[in-house]
Amino acid sequence: MADLLLAERVRKEFGGLIAVNDVDFIIPERSIVSLIGPNGAGKTTFFNMLTGVYTPTSGRIVFRGVDVTGKPPHAVTELGVGRTFQNIRLFQHMTALENVLVGMHARLKGGIFRSIIGTPGLRREERQASERARDLLRFCGLRGRTDALARNLAYGDQRRLEVARALATEPVLVLLDEPTAGMNPQETAEFTGFVGRLREDRGLTILMIEHDMKVVMGISDRVTVLDYGEKIAEGAPDVVQRDERVVEAYLGRAATA
Amino acid sequence: MSTEPEPEPERRSRVDDVTRRLRRQSLTGWPLATAIALLAVLYPTYIMSLQELETVGKYFPSLGDSVIVVVFTMMAVGLNVVVGYAGLLDLGYVAFYAAGAYTAAWFASQQFEQVTFHFGAVGIQPDVTGIHLSIWLILIIAGVFTTLVGILIGFPTLRLRGDYLAIVTLGFGEIIPQFVRNADNLHGFDLTHGTFGISPIDAPGFGETLSDSLGLPASYQASFDRDRLFYWTALFLLGVTVFACVRLRDSRLGRAWIAIREDETAAAAMGVPLMRTKTWAYAIGAFFGGVAGAFYASVKSGAFPADFFFNVSIFLLCMVILGGIGSVWGVILGGVILGWLNVAGLATIGTDLGIEDVPKYQFGIYGVIIVAVMLLRPTGLIPERRHQRELEEAVSDLPLYDAEHDASLGRGGEDRIRRG
Amino acid sequence: MNLVKDPATFVNVFLVGLTQGMVYALVALGYTLVYGILQLINFAHGDVFALSGLVAFTVLTNLFGVDEASSNAISAVAIVLALAITMPLFALINASIEFIAYRPLRNAPRLAPLITAVGMSFIVQNIGLAMYDVNFRSASGLVPHTSVFTIGDVSYPWSKLAVILITIPVLLLLTWFVTQTRQGKAMRAVAQDQDAAAIMGVNVNRTISVTFALAGALAAVAGMLFLLQFNMRYDTGFELGLIAFTAAVLGGIGNLPGAVLGALIIGFIQAFNEGLGWHSPGSDWTRTIVFGILIAILVFRPQGLLGERTPEGA
Numbered sequence: 001m002a003d004l005l006l007a008e009r010v011r012k013e014f015g016g017l018i019a020v021n022d023v024d025f026i027i028p029e030r031s032i033v034s035l036i037g038p039n040g041a042g043k044t045t046f047f048n049m050l051t052g053v054y055t056p057t058s059g060r061i062v063f064r065g066v067d068v069t070g071k072p073p074h075a076v077t078e079l080g081v082g083r084t085f086q087n088i089r090l091f092q093h094m095t096a097l098e099n100v101l102v103g104m105h106a107r108l109k110g111g112i113f114r115s116i117i118g119t120p121g122l123r124r125e126e127r128q129a130s131e132r133a134r135d136l137l138r139f140c141g142l143r144g145r146t147d148a149l150a151r152n153l154a155y156g157d158q159r160r161l162e163v164a165r166a167l168a169t170e171p172v173l174v175l176l177d178e179p180t181a182g183m184n185p186q187e188t189a190e191f192t193g194f195v196g197r198l199r200e201d202r203g204l205t206i207l208m209i210e211h212d213m214k215v216v217m218g219i220s221d222r223v224t225v226l227d228y229g230e231k232i233a234e235g236a237p238d239v240v241q242r243d244e245r246v247v248e249a250y251l252g253r254a255a256t257a
Numbered sequence: 258m259s260t261e262p263e264p265e266p267e268r269r270s271r272v273d274d275v276t277r278r279l280r281r282q283s284l285t286g287w288p289l290a291t292a293i294a295l296l297a298v299l300y301p302t303y304i305m306s307l308q309e310l311e312t313v314g315k316y317f318p319s320l321g322d323s324v325i326v327v328v329f330t331m332m333a334v335g336l337n338v339v340v341g342y343a344g345l346l347d348l349g350y351v352a353f354y355a356a357g358a359y360t361a362a363w364f365a366s367q368q369f370e371q372v373t374f375h376f377g378a379v380g381i382q383p384d385v386t387g388i389h390l391s392i393w394l395i396l397i398i399a400g401v402f403t404t405l406v407g408i409l410i411g412f413p414t415l416r417l418r419g420d421y422l423a424i425v426t427l428g429f430g431e432i433i434p435q436f437v438r439n440a441d442n443l444h445g446f447d448l449t450h451g452t453f454g455i456s457p458i459d460a461p462g463f464g465e466t467l468s469d470s471l472g473l474p475a476s477y478q479a480s481f482d483r484d485r486l487f488y489w490t491a492l493f494l495l496g497v498t499v500f501a502c503v504r505l506r507d508s509r510l511g512r513a514w515i516a517i518r519e520d521e522t523a524a525a526a527m528g529v530p531l532m533r534t535k536t537w538a539y540a541i542g543a544f545f546g547g548v549a550g551a552f553y554a555s556v557k558s559g560a561f562p563a564d565f566f567f568n569v570s571i572f573l574l575c576m577v578i579l580g581g582i583g584s585v586w587g588v589i590l591g592g593v594i595l596g597w598l599n600v601a602g603l604a605t606i607g608t609d610l611g612i613e614d615v616p617k618y619q620f621g622i623y624g625v626i627i628v629a630v631m632l633l634r635p636t637g638l639i640p641e642r643r644h645q646r647e648l649e650e651a652v653s654d655l656p657l658y659d660a661e662h663d664a665s666l667g668r669g670g671e672d673r674i675r676r677g
Numbered sequence: 678m679n680l681v682k683d684p685a686t687f688v689n690v691f692l693v694g695l696t697q698g699m700v701y702a703l704v705a706l707g708y709t710l711v712y713g714i715l716q717l718i719n720f721a722h723g724d725v726f727a728l729s730g731l732v733a734f735t736v737l738t739n740l741f742g743v744d745e746a747s748s749n750a751i752s753a754v755a756i757v758l759a760l761a762i763t764m765p766l767f768a769l770i771n772a773s774i775e776f777i778a779y780r781p782l783r784n785a786p787r788l789a790p791l792i793t794a795v796g797m798s799f800i801v802q803n804i805g806l807a808m809y810d811v812n813f814r815s816a817s818g819l820v821p822h823t824s825v826f827t828i829g830d831v832s833y834p835w836s837k838l839a840v841i842l843i844t845i846p847v848l849l850l851l852t853w854f855v856t857q858t859r860q861g862k863a864m865r866a867v868a869q870d871q872d873a874a875a876i877m878g879v880n881v882n883r884t885i886s887v888t889f890a891l892a893g894a895l896a897a898v899a900g901m902l903f904l905l906q907f908n909m910r911y912d913t914g915f916e917l918g919l920i921a922f923t924a925a926v927l928g929g930i931g932n933l934p935g936a937v938l939g940a941l942i943i944g945f946i947q948a949f950n951e952g953l954g955w956h957s958p959g960s961d962w963t964r965t966i967v968f969g970i971l972i973a974i975l976v977f978r979p980q981g982l983l984g985e986r987t988p989e990g991a
Contacts, residue, residue, distance in 0.1 A: 051526060073525035089523040091516050093643045101509075102516045106528030108509050112537060115508035116501045126509075149643070169528050346788055348795065413976045419787050420718045421975050423795075424922065428968035431919075435965060567915070571795060578792060621803025627796030628778055631789055 004029045004173055004205050005050070010059035012045055012229075019045045021229040022059065027173065032199055032206045034216045034237075037226035038249055043209045044086055046226070047175055050207075051083050052076040064172065078106045082171030084162040086178045086209070092151040096142055096161050099150055100133040103168025133168065140164040140194075156187055163194075167202075174198065176208045180215055192218050217241065225249065290586070297492060301485045315605055320484035322600040327491035328553045329599075330592030333576035334498050334585060335545030340574065341583035341641070342506060343538035344518030345415070346423040348570050349430020353543045355437055355565040356406045357550025360399035362455035362560035364390045368447075379462030380476030392461035392555050396494075396548050403547025404540045406433075411539040415532060427567070434565040449562075456559025461490065478558075487556050494552060495589075498545045502585055505541065514538055515643075568620050572599070575623040578630050581637030583644075590638055595623070685830030690948045696837040698944025699844040700906075703899035704921035705928070705936040706851065707771075707892035713868040713931035714888050716787075720794040721774060723918015724801035725893060729767045730900030730909045731805055733759050734814040745818035752819040756901065760843075763897040771893025772886045774801075780882070798915075805911030815908035840902050847898055848937065851891070855933065864888055868931065916964065920947075923971040929984025938982060943967065 007025035011018070020042040027033050035043050048054040050061060052073040061069045068076050077083075082103075091099050108129055114122040137146055140160045145153060150161060159179060166174055176195075180188045192215050198204045210216045216223060216237060223240040225233040227249040233240050240246055300323065307317045318326065332354060339347045362368055365378065367387035375383055377391025390398070414425045441451030449455065460483075462476035474480040477487060505511050513534045516524035525531050554560045572595065580591020599619060607615030615622075630637060636644040704726050711719045737743055740762075741755040778797050782790045820836040827833075855861040863884045866874040875881050903909055903917070924943045928935025947963050974981060 053522065053526070072530075073522075074528050074530045077526060077528040083526055085523065085526075089520050089526075091519040091523065093519060094512070094515060098512060098515075102512050102524065102529065103527045105509060105513055105516075110509040112505070112508075112510055112541075115510060116504045118504060165527060340788075344788060346791055413972055417975055417979075420716070420791055421979070423791055424718060424919075425968075425972055425975060428919070428971060432965055432968055568799075571799065574792070574795070618803050618806065620799045621806065624796040624799030624803065628793050628800065631793040631796065632778065632781055635785065635789060 006062040008060040013057045031221045034220040041226040042229040080172035082166035082169040083175040090150040097146040103165040318601040326596030331495045331549045333592040335542045337588045339542040342514040349426035351569040352433040353546030354550040356403040357399040357547030358554035358560040361551035361554040365459040399551030400544040400548040407543025415535040438562040454561035581639040583641035587639030694945035694948030698941035702937040702940035705924040705940045709925040709936040721797040723914035726896040727914030729897040730904040733901045764894040767893040767897040768890035772890040775889040813908040929981030935983035
């Protein structure tokens with residue numbers, strides 16, 4: 001299986017603080033990888049470097065053979081990386097449908113002149129886009145919410161909309177940042193099944209930041225553990241779970257003593 | 258996510274789409290807009306009778322004043338694209354106005370008397386010196402030139418954060434009029450004729466051939482109906498601007514603007530190129546500002562530096578804020594109200610109330626309007642559609658979704674949502 | 678103009694720049710204090726400065742009745758008393774502006790208070806217009822323009838020394854206030870992290886009001902000093918406000934010593950640009966140069982000279 005994403009000795013420093021410390025990371029195609037670690041371990045910072053929000057202080061990130069280190073976010077998205085956010089960042093005053101349509105921005109071609117004139121080609125493109133958007137919303141369990149303002153959706157629906165929007169960018173790799181935060185056990189179980197379907201039905205590769213171990217253990221092919229910006233363990237879920245250093249990182253030294 | 262197998266995707270018929278759209282239309286949609294447009298177009302025919310009315314007659318502005326109102330409203334609609342759609346606080350819009358006006362001045366006057374070049378100009382003798390192009394052509398040239406100016410200004414500016422962007426656009430809005438005032442001796446070359454400005458500027462027209470065949474006016478300036486012609490042309494230009502802006506608002510680019518306005522980082526993560534998209538907003542605003550400026554220069558037959566000062570940008574901003582930030586119809590309303598106040602209203606009201614010199618304090622009044630609107634009704638007189646929905650939904654008592662039937666709403670649920 | 682070839686002029690211009698820089702510093706501090714605590718560019722600040730100068734004129738001329746004929750001693754006393762009136766007055770006015778126009782918008786999207794500040798700027802300007810019409814006012818007759826000292830061709834008039842004599846104590850007082858008092862520490866805390874400060878028991882609203890009051894008082898001092906040197910009218914604040922804001926950004930917005938440093942630099946730049954033949958800021962090229970500086974800083978080094986780089990991103 002080819003490597004979809006390759007991160008080499010990626011480092012991020014903020015002034016004197018080293019948030020991510022020379023981390024190597026590989027995501028194989030069509031795998032589901034989880035990134036875990038205590039709060040402040042640098043997981044979201046790492047995400048942000050993968051998606052171009054931060055530029056690594058040093059190191060290299062290669063996605064599908066293309067060096068994306070330091071590329072702006074929209075360029076990374078165009079290459080096929082979609083993401084959700086830890087604290088939901090939907091476009092509050094846009095409807096669910098419109099949120100998803102924005103996700104399609106890079107995949108649509110409607111330019112300024114065609115939009116003003118309103119050519120049949122453009123109208124067709126918009127109609128098809130709406131159809132695809134509705135399909136995505138349905139796939140993510142948001143049927144019937146298409147015209148609701150994002151800010152008025154229930155929490156669970158907002159999380160689903162975030163995923164739908166990310167899928168709209170037609171990604172090859174999807175980055176989910178704590179996707180089950182705030183969900184009850186039933187929703188979490190449903191979501192875990194959904195992630196599996198993303199890989200099976202849509203051929204996507206998934207990288208998740210997660211704190212819920214049931215999700216991590218339940219669906220990941222591989223788990224990587226960060227602590228204080230460093231990779232301290234990596235491997236199959238059950239192996240990592242038993243790793244001494246991992247237990248220590250989460251529970252403190254006393255737990256292993 | 259749903260654990261049931263996916264149901265068949267519903268086939269949405271054309272009829273469904275149309276009924277859905279019609280139901281969303283309220284009574285105040287197209288019929289009202291058409292009625293107002295009609296009233297505006299026919300204004301020259303009944304203005305005389307209106308002005309003869311007792312007491313209220315003097316409140317109705319003359320045709321000449323009305324042209325000013327329409328031109329400024331057009332600029333406000335352009336500014337609305339930048340401030341309202343994309344959420345970029347532009348405090349230097351007057352720069353575009355100036356750029357457009359001087360484009361007209363360069364290509365339709367005797368400023369460059371070193372050459373004699375006529376193309377499509379009407380109403381002047383063929384041996385008159387200077388460059389004289391058809392005003393219609395100049396409107397387009399002015400739009401394009403101003404757009405380039407906008408892109409140039411935007412390059413260092415649009416990457417800045419909101420408040421800094423405001424100050425820097427303010428700066429450019431100051432520098433360009435400064436430049437214009439002083440550019441009468443650039444190594445001996447007189448570009449803008451300094452504080453005197455450039456005048457006269459040719460008037461639009463359709464030339465002899467079209468005049469003979471279609472009865473169109475050969476030259477506005479020479480025409481008996483001069484005021485009417487300028488007024489209707491102004492309305493036409495406003496109409497084009499409104500049309501383009503509404504189309505853009507509902508397009509892929511319009512969505513991108515609103516996404517940027519809502520959450521820039523998320524927008525970028527969704528594939529929206531920030532600089533490019535913001536620059537488009539700025540460019541569109543610049544384009545219409547330039548066209549308006551060029552047209553107005555032709556109306557006034559001159560481009561005078563005294564017309565281009567910082568306060569004009571605030572005047573336009575006040576129109577956008579009062580009318581409804583992001584709402585085209587709102588901005589038109591704001592433009593008409595403030596434009597009227599500026600050309601006639603303040604003076605007339607002042608005389609009525611016995612207060613002298615009300616127009617002198619007009620910018621204080623606009624300041625009060627801005628503060629009052631921001632504090633009391635920030636969405637403006639006619640809120641943008643989305644904020645209108647927010648207001649409506651907030652007061653509705655029908656739940657937007659049914660907690661029990663979460664994620665498995667059938668068509669019935671959809672209808673409930675729409676009604677709520 | 679050359680230090681080597683014409684040292685006298687150079688030093689004279691330097692002194693002019695220094696003096697003007699001090700006035701800019703007082704206004705720049707107002708901008709930077711408010712920005713540090715609210716992340717708001719208070720567009721109205723320059724106009725508050727202008728109005729304070731005009732009101733100072735009224736106090737001096739109508740209330741105290743001093744004019745050119747009055748003796749230096751009496752003028753000096755009158756000036757100090759007038760400051761004792763305008764400083765609290767404009768502290769109150771500035772704090773009121775925050776209370777009425779900006780506080781209700783504390784949680785509104787960022788554009789909102791900015792737009793309101795623009796509107797407020799015009800309101801304050803027009804109050805000045807209503808009270809004083811388009812006339813210029815000046816109290817430069819109250820301070821002697823004779824030299825304090827003359828070394829060769831270098832001379833420094835009393836009028837400019839007065840600026841230094843007044844500004845230095847004010848700056849020292851401000852430093853003491855910000856670093857030593859509880860209120861000053863509260864200001865710094867709120868500037869760093871509003872929520873954390875609130876949790877620590879700081880009354881955020883009161884701290885913000887105090888900040889605005891402080892800025893207003895500083896503007897009043899600047900207004901008086903400007904009035905004593907040049908003439909001013911209702912719209913003088915626009916120009917000077919922009920110059921002072923640029924100074925604050927140059928030094929590092931939110932950074933108090935930075936504001937002073939930036940102001941001095943701009944004062945020097947302006948003086949060297951306009952030479953000795955200037956009598957009030959705002960020649961055409963000065964404005965363009967100052968804006969050029971502003972744009973350059975914001976594009977290339979947005980944290981200014983003394984500010985800290987904030988981490989990019991989400």
